[in-house]
Amino acid sequence: xxxxxxxxxxxxxxxxxxxxxxxxxxxxxxxxxxxxxxxxxxxxxxxxxxxxxxxxxxxxxxxxxxxxxxxxxxxxxxxxxxxxxxxxxxxxxxxxxxxxxxxxxxxxxxxxxxxxxxxxxxxxxxxxx
Numbered sequence: 001x002x003x004x005x006x007x008x009x010x011x012x013x014x015x016x017x018x019x020x021x022x023x024x025x026x027x028x029x030x031x032x033x034x035x036x037x038x039x040x041x042x043x044x045x046x047x048x049x050x051x052x053x054x055x056x057x058x059x060x061x062x063x064x065x066x067x068x069x070x071x072x073x074x075x076x077x078x079x080x081x082x083x084x085x086x087x088x089x090x091x092x093x094x095x096x097x098x099x100x101x102x103x104x105x106x107x108x109x110x111x112x113x114x115x116x117x118x119x120x121x122x123x124x125x126x127x128x129x
Contacts, residue, residue: 009123022096047109059107
């Protein structure tokens with residue numbers, strides 16, 4: 001059974017940085033799409049950044065490009081999200097998610113959302129002054 005455990009959320013002022021971590025376990029294959037989604041109160045869940053575990057470029061939603069960086073440490077089975085220049089609109093519950101034995105569908109969030117098999121419990125990010 002795949003398990004995803006997030007950590008690293010917290011409160012930060014606008015312009016600040018946070019790094020989220022997601023420890024993944026239970027994968028039987030090496031070709032999975034792994035990454036981050038978020039949901040703010042009263043809003044729909046949205047994709048933030050994902051990456052295929054077998055290489056290739058990551059995919060980001062437009063509003064975080066240039067500010068967020070997703071990275072994988074395959075030796076530790078951990079995925080990170082480095083978030084810089086945080087804005088108030090980045091405040092949300094951030095979830096680690098995985099699509100097993102799957103590509104990231106070119107960053108098509110609607111399609112990828114239908115193939116996500118596992119979710120973490122979430123970690124809260126609050127950006128405010």
